[in-house]
Amino acid sequence: MRDSDASGLSDVLLDWYDRHARVMPWRVPPEEKKAGVKPDPYRVWLSEVMLQQTTVAAVRDYFRRFTDRWPTVANLAAAEDADVMGEWAGLGYYARARNLLACARAVVRDHGGVFPATREGLLTLPGIGPYTASAIAAIAHDEAATVVDGNVERVMARLWLVEEPLPGAKAALTRLAELLTPAARPGDYAQAVMDLGATICTPRNPACGICPWRDPCRARAEGVQASLPRKLEKAAKPVRQGVIWIARREDGAWLVERRPERGLLGGMLGFPGSDWDGGGGAEPLAADWQDIGEVRHTFTHFQLILRCCVARVGSGADAVRGNFQPHAEFRPSDLPTVMRKAFDLAESVLSPS
DNA sequence: GAATCGTGGAG
DNA sequence: TCTCCAAGATT
Secondary structure (H helix, E strand, C coil): CCHHHHHHHHHHHHHHHHHHCCCCCCCCCHHHHHCCCCCCHHHHHHHHHHCCCCCHHHHHHHHHHHHHHCCCHHHHHCCCHHHHHHHHCCCCCCHHHHHHHHHHHHHHHHHCCCCCCCHHHHCCCCCCCHHHHHHHHHHHHCCCCCCCCHHHHHHHHHHCCCCCCECCCHHHHHHHHHHHCCCCCHHHHHHHHHHHHHHCCCCCCCCHHHCCCCCCCHHHHHCCHHHCCCECCCCCCCEEEEEEEEEEECCCCEEEEECCCCCCCCCCEECCECCCCCCCCCCCCCCCCEEEEEEEEECCCCEEEEEEEEEEECCCCCCCCCEEECCCCCCHHHCCHHHHHHHHHHHHHHCCC
């Protein structure tokens, strides 16, 4: 590929982006941008972390709630852990929320409350990896950094007919993406490639007929675009089983438990339960437990079948595990989805409406 | 390099 | 119902 080829391709894409850029809460509208308004690094960072492995549709409302509640990185850095984890509940990959807080506090403590302006500096912060560092550097600081996410991998694999399967092809796809990154408007270009992948060069049924890169696309020329990028087979998901105990005190308090900081659902609110290895476990308190059925939930790498037991307990109940959270303080929306499913089932039995 | 880590929507 | 998978980072 010659330099003139690369600049021709990026110009075509930027022209398409100027006409088709998607409207999103974390983007600066074209008119404001033309007037010199710069994207707020805090909002760019927050959106990019939320968008890791997560769809735009799922992120929208979370982004609004976070920015309404914590308008600046200093506000977020000063927040309580439980409030941030609760606000993140339902979005998944909870290590992101823990790293989000750690990052906000590092920015305040080590960088005077201002995000580093370079990709290299951003990479030192928790939760900011190669993709996110490039995205913030390019979008908020006009650095000619190259973003390589799933969209970019797919677009490059098709445009250049890369047949090596992922993840092995990652390095080659990154190199191709770097060759196309322009010195001018690198932030717009990064978002343009991702918009292209999200709306036209989609995993299935790509809309090649309206693609700005239809002519130069080598996969399209060969008619193999739908089969790219190739991916290695993934292992089957094992099924794991466990028990969860949900107790409601007569004053309406629920027996909840903060999960360990590390590992699955780390740092999130939940209910006491057994291990998820199929064996039994000790009940969190002595009570007349009632088996009310099971909850099924699929995680990234295994399926879980959780047997739900509930109990009504008296005011003097003494729990071995967890603590009773008063009815007024308990918000079901603070729970990760699998716990929310179990809670909804329990409540339908304990407090039928 | 391979495993781990969530969820909801599309087809 | 089931499979795929989305703007990845960390260990």
